[in-house]
Amino acid sequence: MGEGFNYLFNPRSIAIIGATAREGSVGGVITRNLLTKFRGRVYLVNPSYTELLGHRVYRSVLEIPDEVDLAVIVTPAPTVPRIMSECAAKGVKVAVVISGGFSETGEDGARLEREVREASQGRVRILGPNCIGVYNAFNGLDTFFIPQGRMERPRAGPIALISQSGAVAAAILDWAARKGIGVGIAVNYGNKLDISEVELLEALAGNEDLRVVVMYVEGLKYPGEGRRLLEVMRRVTKVKPVIVYKAGRSKSSGRAVKSHTAALAGNYEIYRAMLRQAGAIEVNNLMDALEVAKALATQxxxxxxxxxxxxxxxxxxxxxxxxxxxxxxxxxxxxxxxxxxxxxxxxxxxxxxxxxxxxxxxxxxxxxxxxxxxxxxxxxxxxxxxxxxxxxxxxxxxxxxxxxxxxxxxxxxxxxxxxxxxxxxxxxxxxxxxxxxxxxxxxxxxxxxxxxxxxxxxxxxxxx
Amino acid sequence: MGEGFNYLFNPRSIAIIGATAREGSVGGVITRNLLTKFRGRVYLVNPSYTELLGHRVYRSVLEIPDEVDLAVIVTPAPTVPRIMSECAAKGVKVAVVISGGFSETGEDGARLEREVREASQGRVRILGPNCIGVYNAFNGLDTFFIPQGRMERPRAGPIALISQSGAVAAAILDWAARKGIGVGIAVNYGNKLDISEVELLEALAGNEDLRVVVMYVEGLKYPGEGRRLLEVMRRVTKVKPVIVYKAGRSKSSGRAVKSHTAALAGNYEIYRAMLRQAGAIEVNNLMDALEVAKALATQxxxxxxxxxxxxxxxxxxxxxxxxxxxxxxxxxxxxxxxxxxxxxxxxxxxxxxxxxxxxxxxxxxxxxxxxxxxxxxxxxxxxxxxxxxxxxxxxxxxxxxxxxxxxxxxxxxxxxxxxxxxxxxxxxxxxxxxxxxxxxxxxxxxxxxxxxxxxxxxxxxxxx
Structure with missing residues (x-):
């Protein structure tokens, strides 16, 4: 798996930018989860505090006296360009931008999103913005911001999930946990400013702990993505099974896809043909995707x-x-x-x-x-x-x-x-x-x- | 509903012929269930005992000093013709013959089955033989011989189930119980010596407590049955929804139907057309049948x-x-x-x-x-x-x-x-x-x- 993706899924150190102890808030859930579960070093960043939950809080990522592999950013959208500059200056390898308020909200947000990209100077790989991020059951990395109790986490297992929708990923992981289905890594890429599903597929396919990749796809956004996905998928399926649930199959659901992820659902028949050509296994819902994955992982x-x-x-x-x-x-x-x-x-x-x-x-x-x-x-x-x-x-x-x-x-x-x-x-x-x-x-x-x-x-x- | 069917589903008195206290045996489960749950009079019959579980046991149904609306027969097949004669003499209205060993086992069994019919002299209506009988959640009538603990019973509700397979009925009731789906009456007719699915459909459609009828059908057995089913179903669907799951849709599953219920699965496309013509609602599995029934019962x-x-x-x-x-x-x-x-x-x-x-x-x-x-x-x-x-x-x-x-x-x-x-x-x-x-x-x-x-x-x- 590419260097950047190793830092995304297996960072040695994480900075939570916008860390807080506030119960139930996005930052609060992520701060608690990472402090208690992540098997690596966690640094808290927030200029409003000096200490949280017994841990020192840094004013900025630049103050952290250690290398930072992964930054998890949960601050309001307007602050993210500046934070991204600091991440670039600090040498942060990957940033997961949980914050919303970017291109999904209109032209002002889209401008902010471009500023974030520029601020990264091509030195920080970015997941998101407007995403739920990464769940890695193997090392406790968990940026899903729904508290345990509202959403159960599945046990570690050989299945990977790449989801275009954060809410869909959260709902199906909760279901998988209750069904006892083991999921190793789940990831949602939000507005896809930088890291795309194509790269995630390639990265997860190369992970030794994972035996099957499940993808939830509503549509693609940029020209040429279909061809790239086909190419990568064709290569991946030669070594590892890929199960795809493609939603947004009709005109009306295409309308819903557009308003949901700003993607083009495209012609479903063309997707089907492409998936078949690429050797992917198609299913009609995500429950079946995970159930079918169990068989491919074990039989x-x-x-x-x-x-x-x-x-x-x-x-x-x-x-x-x-x-x-x-x-x-x-x-x-x-x-x-x-x-x-x-x-x-x-x-x-x-x-x-x-x-x-x-x-x-x-x-x-x-x-x-x-x-x-x-x-x-x-x-x-x-x-x-x-x-x-x-x-x-x-x-x-x-x-x-x-x-x-x-x-x-x-x-x-x-x-x-x-x-x-x-x-x-x-x-x-x-x-x-x-x-x-x-x-x-x-x-x-x-x-x-x-x-x-x-x-x-x-x-x-x-x-x- | 026809008089006979009122005695089948709402008997005032029941005789269990072959009553026993033996744990886990067919007779034992039925005896215990009826003694503890049935809201009506229960008489035990077995020449080997004079008392069971604190209740008097009669040597024959003829000895019972009361009218007997329903006889539940669990004795070995060869004894059933004689018992049926006694039921006819006693004026028993309906007999549920749980016992197997009849036409499903070959020519000898088929001969026994004909003897049972003759012994009833057309005076006793017969459900079975080789069936799991009736479950009525409203009055505690329960001849399903799988003990609680192995099979949960659903709460009373507005759904009726007519199943060609006893095991399928038992499995789906257990599932319905755990899902909290209310089932009022469930019935399985086994070898269909007398009472058929067509009559059961008509009878249950007339029951005020039931708002939807679900049927599990593998195939029909006798000439003319398809036409009769169509006629009755067309009449019933004018007042009450009927949901049908037709199994045995291909050549190979038709072979399985023949060995399972000695019925002819028939051409599935013809069934589909018939069901549509009759106004029945088709589904592809029994879970969906009950789930869909919930909506029809309430909306x-x-x-x-x-x-x-x-x-x-x-x-x-x-x-x-x-x-x-x-x-x-x-x-x-x-x-x-x-x-x-x-x-x-x-x-x-x-x-x-x-x-x-x-x-x-x-x-x-x-x-x-x-x-x-x-x-x-x-x-x-x-x-x-x-x-x-x-x-x-x-x-x-x-x-x-x-x-x-x-x-x-x-x-x-x-x-x-x-x-x-x-x-x-x-x-x-x-x-x-x-x-x-x-x-x-x-x-x-x-x-x-x-x-x-x-x-x-x-x-x-x-x-x-």
Whole structure:
């Protein structure tokens, strides 16, 4: 990752310019978060104080007796050009300008924004202005200014999020935290005065801790950006999966995009074609983006599009087939030889065609037998396991059998909507063991679809 | 509702044939549930006992010194013909045969099933066999044999569920209970020896406590059923909305349907056409079915397809437009006169075109002002309110403003994914006040789409 981006995501030292202890204020939340969570050096800057929360406060960044890798600026817009000059003089590497009141408010703001750019003298890279900044779960860097309690922070994980909208990023991180989905780094670039989504994509793709990049895009702003994004994305997807949710798909939502981020939503069909060409995986909402990312972060890539479905509910099996096929994958009938092997050890009422329906009499051991019998064969490429922990024969032990079945080197995802104690234990154990679980069949199907599409992008299977 | 069905859903007295106290067994769960929850008389029948759980046990239904409206039969299949003869002799009105081992297991079972029919002498209506039976939240009738703890029961509400699959019904009721969605009556008809989904639909449509019927259908079994279902559904949808999730949509899932319920999945396109013709509302999964039902149970019908969107997150607004338009509704730009009125009282950075974007500085009072200004005008037909309780200016008080806005007689649904304390209070207050809340935009859009479609069915608007 470029030098500048290392300072953005992994600074050794941070100056908070506009630091305050005021409860609930933007600066107050950021000051508290960084002081308590950031694993690096934090300096407070504010000419109105000499001490805050037991820490010394500097009048200006220039007074700090240390190198400053990252400046987080939360002062009113008119003060930012001067502060940026000081940052440039100090040798600050990157500035995250949280403050709003720039080009998003009209011509006066746009002029201020240009002054900020000039003040940086090309020496300080700038994220923002008018952004929510960076969340890095690995080192506690967190400029998201919504207090814990109002917004939960997700645990560290292999997913990166690049969001054109700060509020959307905050909402989905809160959701991810509650769902237990691990997000490593999330970033929002606001008015995009300097650092763009294209550079962020390239930087995060190069980060070893991250295995998947999720992008929320409403539209692009400057000429030539589409082509650059395509180029970079094409390069990135050769090494790391990129999942994109493109919002602003119609004329009316394009109008909303313009008023929201001053970007051009563009023709959605052209975006779709571009994303496909670049090898990106498209989804229709951010929840699905993160859920699908879980699968890409943990599962091997399949060598084909054939899905084995195992179920303890015939009805859920039927629905699973519909969902899997509606995303273009197939649920092949198993050949007679495999069916005979299954039939010999399964109860007579079990269905062995695929879906394998173990019925309400299903036990953990039956699932294990089916996984161990069918997964090693050449007849299927991945497995969707449906398991309802409502049934008497089912226990969380099944999680271990499924985790063991990872040795066959084929993707496995698990669906179940029950949420009793056993079900929660079952799902927690699976997630810990690297098997993604879903409570919507369409999401599970999308996860398998994404794995297949990415296998095609990586040249592991020929497209159907 | 037909006499027989009144005995099925609202019996005064029940006999449990095969009653037992055995923990976790089918009979044991049903015996305990009915003894503790059913608000009516319960008699236990089992020749092996004279007393169970402090209640007298009769050797046969014939010994019971009372009329028996409903018999719940949980004994092994071979005993059921004899038991059915006794029920007929006793004058039992309806029998729910939970027991499996009938036509679903092959020719021997099919023969037994015919014997059961003959034994009933056309005097006892039969639900099942091989079914999970009836759940009636209003009177505590509950033959679902999965113990509480493994499967939660939903609170009483205006939604009815008719499910071709018992396991699917049990799973979705458990989910509904955890989501706080009220379900009044749920029923599964198993092998459909006698009572069919068509009759159940007609019966539940006539029930005053129920405002919406949800059906889970995999396929039909007997000749002429499709036509009868169409006829009844067409009649029912004139007075009550019917939401259908048809599973088994492809060749492979048709194969799964056949092995699951011995039904013919049929050509999905023909089903779709039939459902549309009958005025039914189609959805793609059961979660959406129940979520959409919430809106139909609580909201007035719109007089057109124009949606007002109010948001505190520009990005969520953009996504909302995409979702609303993808289901065929429109998000019209508001006329200049309304925009001027809004602009006079909203902060300058708010967008007034539609979506109305109040931005991160949104307050409850701004939402109230927008609702009160725009809803009474002739420019929109329904409202989708997006509210993130992450923002400092937002409090659960907003729920009251939204509930008050119901006076304008237009449908309102609310979306928000945050789940902090304020968000939970906000949603709970709304649901209590008759405003449905959603945590997925596509579900919220589907709810509005369903309201619109049903308004068309009822002749309140001309189809677009």
């Amino acid at each position: 091997p890539l399949p060598r084909g599009n054939r899905v084995l479905i195992i179920t303890d509910s015939g009805g859920a099996g039927v629905q699973a087939v519909d969902n899997v096929e509606s995303v273009g994958l197939v649920v092949p009938e198993l050949p007679q030889e495999v069916r005979s092997t299954l039939a010999k050890s399964l109860p007579p009422f079990a269905s062995t065609a695929n879906p394998i329906d173990l019925t309400g009499s299903a036990t953990d051991a039956m699932y294990k037998f089916v996984l161990d019998t069918v997964l090693p064969t050449g007849h299927i490429d991945m497995a969707l396991v449906l398991a309802q922990m409502q049934l008497p024969g089912m226990t969380p032990k099944l999680a271990d059998y499924i985790i063991e079945a990872r040795r066959f080197g084929k993707p496995i995802v698990v669906y179940g909507i029950s949420a009793n104690e056993d079900a929660r234990a079952f799902k927690a154990r699976l997630e810990e063991g690297g098997v993604p679980t879903y409570d919507r069949l369409e999401t599970a199907a999308n996860a398998l679809r994404a794995l297949y599409e990415y296998a095609v992008t990586r040249g592991l299977v020929r497209p159907r | 007035p019908l719109p007089r057109g397809n124009r949606v007002l969107i109010i948001t505190d997150s520009g990005g969520a607004g953009v996504q909302a437009v995409d979702n609303v338009e993808s289901v065929g509704l429109v998000v019209p730009e508001l006329p200049q006169e309304v925009r001027s009125t809004l602009a006079k009282s909203l902060p300058p950075f708010a967008s007034t075109a539609n979506p109305i974007d109040l931005t991160g500085s949104a307050t409850d009072a701004m939402y109230k002002f927008v609702l009160d200004t725009v809803l009474p005008t002739g420019h929109i037909d329904m409202a989708l309110v997006l509210a993130q309780m992450q923002l400092p200016g937002m409090t659960p008080k907003l729920a009251d403003y939204i509930i008050e806005a119901r006076r304008f007689g237009k449908p309102i649904v609310v979306y928000g994914i945050s789940a902090n304390e304020d968000a939970r209070a906000f949603k709970a207050r709304l649901e209590e006040g008759g405003v449905p809340t959603y945590d997925r935009l596509e579900t919220a859009a589907n709810a509005l789409r369903a309201l619109y479609e049903y308004a068309v069915t009822r002749g309140l608007v001309r189809p677009r």
